[in-house]
Amino acid sequence: MSATSAAATPLEGFRVVELSSFVAVPLAGMTLSQLGCEVIRVDPIGGAADYQRWPVADSGASIYWAGLNKGKRSVAVDLRSPEGQRLVQRLVTESGPHGGILITNVVGRDWHSYEALVSMRPDLIHLEVSGRGDGGTGVDYTVNAGVGFPMVTGHPSAPGPVNHVLPAWDVTCGLYAALAITAAVRHREATGQGSRIRLPLEDVALATASNLGFLTEPMVNGTQRERLGNAIYGQYGQDFTSQDGVTFMIVALTGRHIRDLAKVTGTTEAVAALAEALHADFADESDRYRHRDALTALFTNWFANRRADQISADLSTTSVLWERYRTFAQAAIDPRVTDNPLFTSVRQPRIGDYLAAGSPVSVDGARAAAIAAPTLGDDTLDVLTERLAMSPHDVHRLRESGIVATA
Template sequence: MTLAPPPGRPLAGMRIVEVSAFVAAPLGGMTLAQLGAEVVRVDPIGGAADRSRWPLAPSGASMYWAGLNKAKRSLCVDLRSPEGQELVTRLVAESGPDGGIVLTNAVGRPWLGHHALTRHRPDLIHVAIEGHHDGTPAVDYTVNAAVGFPMVTGPEGHAGPVNHVLPAWDIACGLYAAIAILAAERRRRATGQGQALRVALHDVALAMAGNLGFLAEAQIGGVPRPRVGNHLYGGFGRDFATRDGRRVMVVALTARHWRDLVEVTGLKAAVTALEGALGADFSTEGDRYRHREVLAGLLAGWFAGHDLAQVEDRLRRTSALWSVYRTFAELVGERAGELRANPMMALLDQPGIGEHLAPGCPIDPGDAARPEVVRAPELGEHTAEILRGLGLTAAEIEDLRARGVVAGPAGAGPVGDA
């Protein structure tokens, strides 16, 4: 009889070995870890290339690394040495019926590939994140440039590309990788067979450009999409400045949103007259977009005549969608009470960084309590524990440490005693 996983931890019992760096693969692994899977992040001694990536705490610890590796276990191994490679191979092969799962974006390591590992684990699930479908490298910024989004982002009239600070394709790719593991694991349960899957960063961006209509528009419409600044393309939405110098983003997606916005701002008569003069119907998205500048001009005067508190009070009475623009500092400062009230957030004391509010899994488990938000491990924190699980003695582990094959956390003493 198979026991059901604990509420809020649907992946409890699943075991994943992650050899990764940067955003996509670590995010995929963390997503599964926060849902209850045991995820062992394997790093080279001293850490992978993302170990010291900005932003950094005053101690020099990477907040970025800690943020993307919560709830995982950490094993540090010399990945160049045959002994280190053998240890990782054993970890994959001997991880029980719900293990044998590898998530990686490491390249140029044949011993870590699907073909090599299936000799030790025939039912292996191997998910590899790549740059392009042909195996050539790429990162979020280069993929974004290649697909076209920077050429339609930014203010109207701007001639050059505008990059976005959000690594959207890394994020989407990491979540696709997590889905790929779940799909392959479901197939393995039914058939007993493993699977090799690849997810290319460029393919994820290309797929979304197609899914959102950008590619079809370029092929069929014949008119390049223009830059529209902070306007919402195809509908009505943009930012407005209040009398006290704050800015608010307002979106009217539906006819009801628009009707409520016009009524609460007292502009119904002016908008009705404008419809007549232009022969437009502002209950439709298309006409609101085509005449966005003149409509925004009418609304801008109303916003400029009211302080933010008055604007918020009025907009709360409507169905329109809106939000005040805030900095990250404001979000964790003056709005910290809202963050603490969010059940996804918790106070973590991360070694090297300190106490701060950090998110857990954004999936709400419904009636079950949300799982505890677990900090990221220190580099090599679980090396001894993991190696003991492979049957190594304390003396054997310490011998590996002394010869530089494995490492524990900095300053922790002999690995075998950790």
């Protein structure tokens, strides 16, 4: 199976300039790179605010930064100098018929605003991610706090809000951004017209909360979603711990699932008696949810009296949805990583050799493989000579004057 193909990289030949930091826009740029775009990440000399973000390797290099910038080209420019700003403007606007695309979360800078750049290139595609809809600042954890999710996360006895560790809105926003650029490219190819795209992080969170019913529920029913711990709202799902201390997540979404769970745990008769006593039908998801604590009490002993390997073997013979909880360290050595074509070995400068994920999308059996992230300024010379037709002498002058930096 080939690592890449035209079908797997449909945006090959398009050029994107990225001015960014943290998660959303770097993820958008990496996703576009995996779809075939040449993505040029422009950073200030010395790196943007995320260049040394944890986790870091022993060398001090950011594992985080390398993970979100795979497959890009890196240019380092003095973004405060007028000459450096003009260089970036030229990279955006003079990059050929398949260029003219900027993605950024650096808001409020007139020199790379839509108004400034569209006057240089009328078919400009300009995407700006802001924290809030009014253009104000915000990050995943502040946006999440204001939407409501921390108040329904965690154990029912938790006294206050509980943040989850996944930056869900950054990730969702990054994927929305990549989708928006893909649509804008198609629109420009069809009409010759560019696009001005605005994508507030807060709006991504609010839209998701609305789409999933979290905001609609209090509007319509006057009720507030309760905190459930590891249970699943509206369905039967619960965590159980084995005799040897391994925790499993069990989910029963259908009548067949709950019947198989009762059968494997030897509680079929007990579940039937419970249903009769409660006048419940456990083939109905609402009844499974309402009486989840009673069902859990029936199943707990079976898990508590068996070792994890026994539980895994027995559950594997059923339709029940299940998985054992793993740490990141355990997942990293699991065959789902080590034997997964999603992952390929990369040699990342200053970090080392490791398995890195390429594109999770495969088309006709092919996918874009992982490519190591650049070192800051790795591509400054090549990009300026290739894309702006500057001579090595001109680039040397810029480097000596501190306008640009190379690796």
